[in-house]
Amino acid sequence: MNVTEIEEIIARHQEVDGRVSGILGDIQKKYRYLPEEALRLVSKKLGIPLTQLYGVATFYAAFSLSPKGEHLISVCHGTACHIRGAVQLSEILEKKLQIKEGETTKDGKFTLEAVRCLGCCSLAPVISIDGKTFGRLKPEDIPGVIAGWKERDNCDA
């Protein structure tokens, strides 16, 4: 973590409404988690108790206290996806990546997470990888999607 970078992020957010959310959001984006030192610094600069920031950091699904992988695979577990086979997609992803939902691969490349609803219910079941949404998936499509993503990224995870 770099103190100047955190200070820059804080300085970028001068707005009153949603300031904490904006700052923590940017830190999470940059480091893929909220480092403790960063939270301490934000607490000091904004005059907000660290306990409140810890509460916020652990309350919202988008924040994490340990680093997430380089690539984030989100499996939608909304209602439509659930009845159209999201559980089967999760199972095959867990098998393929050898991690459980909520975990990160040992090499730090992929984090697999379950999300509530990506709002693409008409294309259920869907997953998203780094924000790109894939719809109408069948379990047998998963290896291809993952392979395509690795290739695109030139990573050999």
Added chain:
Amino acid sequence: MMPDLSSLCRKGLEALYPDKVKITVGRATCGRASGAEEVYQALLAEVKERGLDCTVATTGCLGFCQEEPLVCVQFPGKPRYVYSRVRPELVKEIIVGVINQNMPRKRLLGKVFEDEVLITGEKVKMDDRSGDRSLAENPFYLPQVKVATRNCGYIDPGSIAEYVARGGYLALQKALAQTPEEIIQEVLESGLRGRGGGGFPTGKKWDFARKSPGGVKYVICNADEGDPGAYMDRSILEGDPHTVLEGMTIGGYAIGAHTGIIYCRAEYPLAVATLREAIKQAEENGFLGDDIFGSGFSFRIEIVEGRGAFVCGEETALIASIEGKMGEPSPRPPFPAERGLWGKPTNINNVETWANIPPIIMKGGKWFAGMGTENSKGTKVFALVGDIKNNGLVEVPMGTTLRQIIYDIGGGTGVFDFKAVQTGGPSGGCIPASLIDLPVDYEELTKAGAIMGSGGMVVMNEHACMVDVARFFITFTQDESCGKCLPCREGTRQMLELLNKICAGKAEMPDLELLENLALAIKDAALCGLGQTAPSPVLSTLKYFREEYEAHIREKFCPSGVCRELFELTIAEEACRGCGRCAEVCPQQAITGQRKQPYRLDQDRCIRCRACLNTCRHKAIKVVPPRR
């Protein structure tokens, strides 16, 4: 600066109806997830390579998500061709068609012969009605009446001029010449009720906030669309962001607020980006800022991104979240209208509610109240999804029956029987097939044990297990419970344990009674609306599908074939046509046989993944009780 409506309108019309060929791609999130970006890039490349003088444009969601990606082709003054399920291969054919002025018939969903501008009532006719079918007469679109989604799929969401060309910001101009009381009166007369779930009369809410003492007030747009199964707000934000900005500005003027905040969930990055651009353009053109339309009224809009907490859809939790705290609800009263954001009077409406405001102001509350039922006025957007032929967003007058929505618009559930429809998300319930003629409005849905909610309609066929659906929702609410009050925090946990027991075949009959009592206790005792309604999925499925719970408990059998320990799959010889599709999809090679002969399923290899069940068009795969 003074907004220049007429020159923007002219510019917008030129962009909407250019004097050269215009090809438009629906590039909202659902389109993109179906491959719209590849299609868009392929179109750009083809046009460039062939040196064609035509426009490749962007629009939002046309609603018919099942048929995405959708591409429109419009020759000057001619009807617009709408193509469905376009792949990069079809792009070449479309381009050749444009060059030869002879468009392909393949994947032609229909043609648009006329555009109507709802706000002004103007019609843009495109002659030549010969030949192809009209898109408006497609069963999916025919019964629809588009008010909140009137511009989605028509305009480029990144162009304020196109919004103005469809009557945009006329309502703001009109409103600012009226008194706030007159506006509130109009909204009251419209009978508009909150589209986010609560169904509280919008005009009354505004009136409370207006009458609350205080110099600083806020209006908030709740864009934290968290109900799984609903995505109309995303679609409106991505397809027509200015209608929300215009609605909020009118609302701000009516209650006396100068700041508007859009609280948008971070899962919708495209909506956030579209909103940012829209706010910028509205500011540049004088629709936001100081002294709007020379009225002396100033208004600004900010965006705050949510961070993934379902409970933040509840208005007091949403306010806490904007203030940088955990999104925990607080008891009401005081209502946000008295003491809301930073302790100031605050009015919160959701995206779809705001999107209805400009048409109400322009066409009058009476016009809006002319649609719908006695206590539910206007139209409602539903996300029609799940086990249904035509997935998509549909906007229909309140009071339209479930049958019309599911069968006429949705095209039914295919070879499998319709079993239930889930409305209202985690706070809602499952309505059984026997109530198919239920008119859909706030009262009727509540009477049936469900709720309107934000308009999610998840259709389920005979292979959905209602106990599993109840467990799904309780898992959801248990996980999303903020933990502040005990009935919700602990009660949902206990309910989940009971449901897990039932689904695993380990429950006894007294567990069912316990589940029901627990559900009723949480309903009475939880702090906020989310906790109070958390048991609804359990209560409604117990009401209509109790025998399914009992089968799980008494017979240790899941008749729908979902709960894995409680069923087996088998192939009914008399129904099997020997097509072999089941064997092709089986990941375990558990199904064997010869073409045109009945296939066999090896129980020992079967993992009950249901791939065969969902594939067989002859309903030859049967769900049977497990051998013990």
